[in-house]
Amino acid sequence: MDASPRCDGRLEKGMSSLIDNRKSIDPFGRIGGKKSNDLIDRERYLEFNATIHQQIPMFVSVHQAWLLMLTQQGIVERPRAQAIMNELVRIDEHAVAEMIENWTPSAWEPMVQLEHYLTAKVGQIASDLNIARTIPPPFYRMGLLHPLLAIIEESILLLDTLLCQAELHDLTVMPGYTHFQHAQPMTYGHYLVGLFDPLARALCQIEAAYSTTNQFELGCGALSGTSFPVDRHYPAELLGFDGVVEHTNDAVAATDFLIDTLSALTNIFVPLSRVANDLDIWSTSEFGMVEIADEISNPSSMMPQKKNPAVFEFCRRTVASILGAYSEVVCGSHATQYGDVTEMRELSFAVKPRLIEATRQLRAFRAALDTMIVKKERMLELAATGFSTATELAAVLYREAHIPLRMAHGVVADAVRQAVKEGKTAQDITPEILTAIIREVTGQEVAMSRDQINAGLDPVRFVQAHRSEGGVAPEIVRGMIRKRRAVLAEFTERQALRTRRREDADAELACQVRALLNGSADFALTPPA
Incomplete structure (x- = not known):
């Protein structure tokens, strides 16, 4: 069933007939017969027309399931249930078009209009569908x-x-970021x-x-x-x-x-x-x-x-x-x-x-x-020229040169500061630069080889080395x-x-509906397991 709102001649026809339809308001609860309002009626009609194609198929399925239960429980007699169900299974686009054409302010919701439609087809027994239920659920x-x-x-x-x-x-190695700055590869x-x-x-x-x-x-x-x-x-x-x-x-x-x-x-x-x-x-x-x-x-x-x-x-x-x-x-x-x-x-x-x-x-x-x-x-x-490997270089200093971790952190921080000031990248940090900074920070004479520095600065080796659980x-x-x-x-x-x-569930519902309409003895003996 087409779910799109109808914008054809039925909309204009429905809108133009609001006043005529209002004269035939059916009593519906305590406010039956209450004078309608043109502005509210028009808004309700537009909402009705926009939603009915989506809602009616859902309403029909629920009615069918509820009617099957009422019949199974002996609340509604089978002939009455068959008459109602016979109309429910016939509801299609033409039926929806008829509901739109016969819209009245007293039945402005699709659910209520559906009841009016069924009542017109089978008489007041259509209201059996409302036994023990309120309209909104489910x-x-x-x-x-x-x-x-x-x-x-x-x-x-x-x-x-x-x-x-x-x-x-x-x-695919890339720089990782924290605070929008290079952090670790x-x-x-x-x-x-x-x-x-x-x-x-x-x-x-x-x-x-x-x-x-x-x-x-x-x-x-x-x-x-x-x-x-x-x-x-x-x-x-x-x-x-x-x-x-x-x-x-x-x-x-x-x-x-x-x-x-x-x-x-x-x-x-x-x-x-x-x-x-x-x-x-x-x-x-x-x-x-x-x-x-x-x-x-x-x-x-x-x-x-x-x-x-x-x-x-x-x-x-x-x-x-x-x-x-x-x-x-x-x-x-x-x-x-x-x-x-x-x-x-x-x-x-x-x-x-x-x-x-x-x-x-x-x-x-x-x-x-x-x-x-x-x-x-x-x-x-970007991973290689930035300084995202600095953490690993500090770890290399700790492991290879036995420099305390916080001091190693300071050595690398000074090396990065110097490189940035001189417009250099991480790859420009040489053994000589690092040895001089170690001497200045720690007072120790530690010679670092090119391979040791590369182990700390190469982003590919960084990634391969970080094998802890959840690592890169x-x-x-x-x-x-x-x-x-x-x-x-x-x-x-x-x-x-x-x-x-x-x-x-859809298949079982259709099967039970057919069983009811065909008068099958298998219908409603036991509910589905």
């Missing part, structure tokens, strides 16, 4: 499930890309593995948010349950939910699944944004360590030379969008009634767009990483990649199980 949660699955899938693909690129660059592969870990932890949080969200609330009544002998677990199984929100007021009041989702998104995009900032800087002419592929870059409408890595800017902007939604959900829910209130409806709508946006940006970031031109020679040049040595990086491949396989397996569960 649609707030259901609307987030597919976007959550999508971002889990995209996160897995991004993690795989990180490991693939890390494998390609386990020997590392490899580009080691850097990318360092992004894998926080994203993997955040993905665990997204999985947990999916589990928290994928709980069935329906059957809670308004907040106190129901006197009807309903089975809440049967429709939950048919709709692919992992379980039931047991407490009936918790079912309509909970906001933790929204906050969990936005918190997990925040933990994905904060480290991702920081890496985006690094890559953005490294792609400048001044650094020249990476280059964004043409197909990922944005041109300038004025400056012909421009090749803008805007993908990183969009990534950083997404953080603000997520944090804005997080603030909206928390601030919008903390000072309201703990129950079913309008804020719940509005707050749930703040989350889905952020999930969709986040998924899109993860996909773009993955494409940027996968096609990025990594300039290995430039990275090595290529064999250590490769070992970390192997471990994370196993983690990624577990993520992939769990995602396959989630996807298959939803597919199996």
Whole structure:
């Protein structure tokens, strides 16, 4: 079913008929017959028309599962259930078009309009669908499930890309930075593995948010349950939910699944944004360590030379969008009634767009990483000419010349200071310079060979020597990649199980619907295991 809002003649026809439709308002609760308002009606109609194509398929599935349960429990007689179900399975684009055409202010929400539509087809027995339930559940949660699955899938693909690129660059030596200054040499592969870990932890949080969200609330009544002998677990199984929100007021009041989702998104995009900032800087002419592929870059409408890595800017902007939604959900829910209130409806709508946006940006970031031109020679040049190996040179002085570590630190600091003052690089530090500084700082006469100094100043040897757990040595990086491949396989397996569960639930629901319509004796004997 097309999810896009309708902008054809039905919209204009519906808008022009608002006043005529308002004259036939059906009594709906205590305020039935209340005079309508043109301005509010027009706003409601526009909202209705923009959302009905997305919502009706979801409403139909829930109605089908709930009706199957009511029939199984003997609450609704089979002939009545068959009549209602027969209309539910016929709902398609033409039916939705009819709902739009017959829109009235009293049924301005798609859910209520669907009830009016069914009532027109089968009579008042259509209201059997409302037994023991309030309208909103479980649609707030259901609307987030597919976007959550999508971002889990995209996160897995991004993690795989990180490991693939890390494998390609386990020997690509580059300067590591702290406080935006050269710190110690590392490899580009080691850097990318360092992004894998926080994203993997955040993905665990997204999985947990999916589990928290994928709980069935329906059957809670308004907040106190129901006197009807309903089975809440049967429709939950048919709709692919992992379980039931047991407490009936918790079912309509909970906001933790929204906050969990936005918190997990925040933990994905904060480290991702920081890496985006690094890559953005490294792609400048001044650094020249990476280059964004043409197909990922944005041109300038004025400056012909421009090749803008805007993908990183969009990534950083997404953080603000997520944090804005997080603030909206928390601030919008903390000072309201703990129950079913309008804020719940509005707050749930703040989350889905952020999930969709986040998924899109993860996909773009993955494409940027996968096609990025990594300039290995430039990275090595910067690592060699800068002073990021200074820590190892101090370690060489400690090990080879037996100079106390803090004094060795001072010797190297003086050597760097002198080189910078004279406009020299790390490679210009000679045995003579170092011997003179050692004599001045320690009063000792220590002769350092060229090979000893090279052992401390060569960034490649630095990388190879740092073999401690989690370090930058290529064999250590490769070992970390192997471990994370196993983690990624577990993520992939769990995602396959989630996807298959939803597919199996869809198939079982369709099977049970056919069994009811065909009068099968197998229908509703036992709920699915």
